[in-house]
Amino acid sequence: MDKLAIFSGNANLQLAKDICKDLKCRLQDAFVGRFSEGEIRVKINENVRGKDVFIIQPTCPPSNDSLMELLIMIDALRRASASRITAVIPYFGYARQDRKDQPRVPITAKLVANLLTVAGTNRILTMDLHAGQIQGFFDIPVDHLFSVGVFVDYISKMNLKNLVAVSPDVGSIKMARAYAKRFSSGLAIIDKRRISPEKAEAMHIMGEVEGKNVIIVDDLIATGSSLVEAVDALKKSRAETIYAAITHGILSGPAIERIDQCKGLEKLFISDSVPLPPEKKNPKVQVLSVATLLAEAIKRIHNEESVSCLFD
Numbered sequence: 001m002d003k004l005a006i007f008s009g010n011a012n013l014q015l016a017k018d019i020c021k022d023l024k025c026r027l028q029d030a031f032v033g034r035f036s037e038g039e040i041r042v043k044i045n046e047n048v049r050g051k052d053v054f055i056i057q058p059t060c061p062p063s064n065d066s067l068m069e070l071l072i073m074i075d076a077l078r079r080a081s082a083s084r085i086t087a088v089i090p091y092f093g094y095a096r097q098d099r100k101d102q103p104r105v106p107i108t109a110k111l112v113a114n115l116l117t118v119a120g121t122n123r124i125l126t127m128d129l130h131a132g133q134i135q136g137f138f139d140i141p142v143d144h145l146f147s148v149g150v151f152v153d154y155i156s157k158m159n160l161k162n163l164v165a166v167s168p169d170v171g172s173i174k175m176a177r178a179y180a181k182r183f184s185s186g187l188a189i190i191d192k193r194r195i196s197p198e199k200a201e202a203m204h205i206m207g208e209v210e211g212k213n214v215i216i217v218d219d220l221i222a223t224g225s226s227l228v229e230a231v232d233a234l235k236k237s238r239a240e241t242i243y244a245a246i247t248h249g250i251l252s253g254p255a256i257e258r259i260d261q262c263k264g265l266e267k268l269f270i271s272d273s274v275p276l277p278p279e280k281k282n283p284k285v286q287v288l289s290v291a292t293l294l295a296e297a298i299k300r301i302h303n304e305e306s307v308s309c310l311f312d
Contacts, residue, residue: 004054004298007053007055011066011275022292022296052086053086058091085120086301087123091248098131125297127247128175129144151245152183169192212239215245227262228259247271249268249270256280267285
């Protein structure tokens, strides 16, 4: 492990420290700050020549700063003769525009993939992409992890009976099916029609939820409007208790207020792929750590071992 070097930007420093603690190694020293006019300034304070380098940096809000920090760190490490550079991106931002669904719109997921590759990234390690096909936007190896095991392990200890995994829209059916398989539970889908990028209207539910304990599963929660609509629809269908397990807790805008006022929601489980600021902490929001999962993946990649067991 003497050739392993782990760095972090400012996006999620605590997650990087937790990963290093799990790996029993130290977080390498790098200065990631700003020039007086706001431009990002990076200096690597360690010798990385010939080393296997991992940069832990989700591209979460402030998204532009997080992405530019990552790109500039990759460039600095490449010019410092690192043997291999792996970008560990627990939350891959700019992923919601992954296709041209309207005239004259960009495909930002592909643009970011190109930027990361051109900067000098040799490999990508990410988790619960907004769309699985984003892996194909890269011409370098991508290891795509799933957080389902972390959530299932925690929720299983709650000993909930009559469980049903619910997909809040068609796009999350595969994820909901994975939860249903792990819990040996039923599966339901909410037919949702989106009014705008920030607002959705739940229509009707396909599947049996009456009298059941329900877990809504998704990859991302931003403003929380979709979750609130889903909870309201499930309550109207007489679901017993409602939980939500959502990997990336962006929780932007009025999200925390909406979750707090949503009487039908018992608990929201999110991962620490995105840091939760102190002002957004709420009794209804439970953060589960994915540090051990990412640490195991990093160790296996560094040792040239298979990571396929982590995809189960």
